[in-house]
Amino acid sequence: MFRRSIYKSPVELSSMVTAGEVTAAALAEARSMIVPGATPLDLDAAAERVIRAAGGRPNFQLVPGYRHTLCVSVDDDVVHGIPGERPFRPGDIVSVDGGAEVDGWNGDSAFTVVLPDPERPEVVASRTELSRVTEQALWLGIATLARARHLNEVGAAMEEYLESEGDPSTGSGHRYGVLTDYVGHGIGRSMHEEPPVFNYRVDRRGPAVKPGLVVAIEPMIVGGSIDTFTRDDEWTVTTSDGSDAAHWEHSVAVHADGIWVLTAPDGGAAGLAPFGVRPSPIARSSRP
Ligand code: MG
Ligand code: MG
Numbered sequence: 539m540f541r542r543s544i545y546k547s548p549v550e551l552s553s554m555v556t557a558g559e560v561t562a563a564a565l566a567e568a569r570s571m572i573v574p575g576a577t578p579l580d581l582d583a584a585a586e587r588v589i590r591a592a593g594g595r596p597n598f599q600l601v602p603g604y605r606h607t608l609c610v611s612v613d614d615d616v617v618h619g620i621p622g623e624r625p626f627r628p629g630d631i632v633s634v635d636g637g638a639e640v641d642g643w644n645g646d647s648a649f650t651v652v653l654p655d656p657e658r659p660e661v662v663a664s665r666t667e668l669s670r671v672t673e674q675a676l677w678l679g680i681a682t683l684a685r686a687r688h689l690n691e692v693g694a695a696m697e698e699y700l701e702s703e704g705d706p707s708t709g710s711g712h713r714y715g716v717l718t719d720y721v722g723h724g725i726g727r728s729m730h731e732e733p734p735v736f737n738y739r740v741d742r743r744g745p746a747v748k749p750g751l752v753v754a755i756e757p758m759i760v761g762g763s764i765d766t767f768t769r770d771d772e773w774t775v776t777t778s779d780g781s782d783a784a785h786w787e788h789s790v791a792v793h794a795d796g797i798w799v800l801t802a803p804d805g806g807a808a809g810l811a812p813f814g815v816r817p818s819p820i821a822r823s824s825r826p
Contacts, residue, residue, distance in 0.1 A: 544724055544732050545750030551793050552822050553643050554726065554752060557594065558789055558800025560638040561645030564588040564596075566803070568608060568634050572651050578610035578621035585636050594640035597729045604773070608636040609648075611774065616758050616766060616783035617648075617720060618773045629655030631665040633785040637729055644729045646754045647801035648787035649673075664761070665782050671703050671714060672759040672784035673809075675737070679755045680790050680806060681813035683747060684797045690744035693736035696757055715764035720775070722756045725789050749794045756787030793820050 546554070567588045568581040586607040589596050596607035611619035611633040612626070619633075626632060635648035650669040655662050675696045682695040700714050722735030733745050737757045745751070762781025769776055777783055789800045796818035799806030805817040 542727070543750070544745060545748065546726055546752055546791075547750065548794065548821070550643075550726070551750065551752070551791050551820050553641060554645070554789075554791060554800055555820055555822065556592075557638050557640040557643040557645040559645075559803075560589055560592040560594045560640050561636065561647050561789070561801045562803050563592065564607070564638060565634060565636055565647055565649060565801075568636065569649060569651065572626060572632055572634075572653065574628050574653060575625045577623050577625050578608070578612075578619070579623055581610060581634065582606050582608045582621040589638040592638070592640065594638040597637045597639040597644050597646070600639065600729070608634055609773075610634050611783065611785065613782060614777045614780045615769075616717060616760065616775045616777060617785055618775050620771055620773050626653055628653050629658045629661050629665070631669065631782050631784065633783065635785060635787065639729070642727060644725050644727070645789050645801050646725055646729055646756075646787060647789060648756060648785045650784040650786060668714070668759060668761050668782055669784040669786075671700070672757050673786045675699055675757040675759065676755060676786040676788060677806075677809040678813065679737075679757065680788060680797070680799060681810055681815045683753070683755070683790060683792065684810070684815045686747045688743035688745065689733060689747055689751070689753070690736060690740050690742060691747075692755060694739040697738040700759070713761075715760045715762065717758040717760065717764050717766065719764075719766055720758055722754045722787070725752055725754045747792055749792055751792040752789065752800070754787055754789045756785065758783065758785045791820060793818070
């Protein structure tokens, strides 16, 4: 069987820009709707409308057996939550994951938000901190990719960062856990491609980071044990000890002029600025 290179050509890279933009727009729409009383199914329908209006297809619907546009994972659900009708409640920590396929190319991205709850400020504070740390791990991972020689430097940097956010009272990195059952991935013609993108240190260097590499980096961080189980719906991944979970993800392209975060409206400029990394736009191809 022909194995496609993990490195895309300049024309292929430019073909992925629109899928990233449509993914970002769909998730922004979903994000704007997360208020108490709204339901995950409301978000799902809105995200699908945005993707189809742009001429794309929700790529999660291309996964065998999955019929929705988004995964919406609440509280101790980490990833792969099926959108349902239970309304969001004050204090919920909500992770939303989605992607668009446009012209045969894919985007994939996720974010977490915490709903305000004046009656449970300590719960909101700890969940907000969990999401902040997870998002910070993502941007650190992307910044690391911008300078890395080999892909697995990304996971090593994220793990080191999470250890630094460990429990000061014990001096150890036990406050947060990084899921090891699920990892990031290459992305292109398919949503899930080689190579795997680890969120933690591994003993292999991974492929060379060079122009044409496009990966979805997606740390999944929990407030307790990293043990998970899959609910009876056969999709939703949940923490075994009931601890909270957060999930942030972006699709990122390495190209001749640098990196570009395909699923961030600004290419990642704001998220990368604290790391001294400036993303470079991908030149659009003028296809015949
Ligand atoms: Mg995703
Ligand atoms: Mg992904």
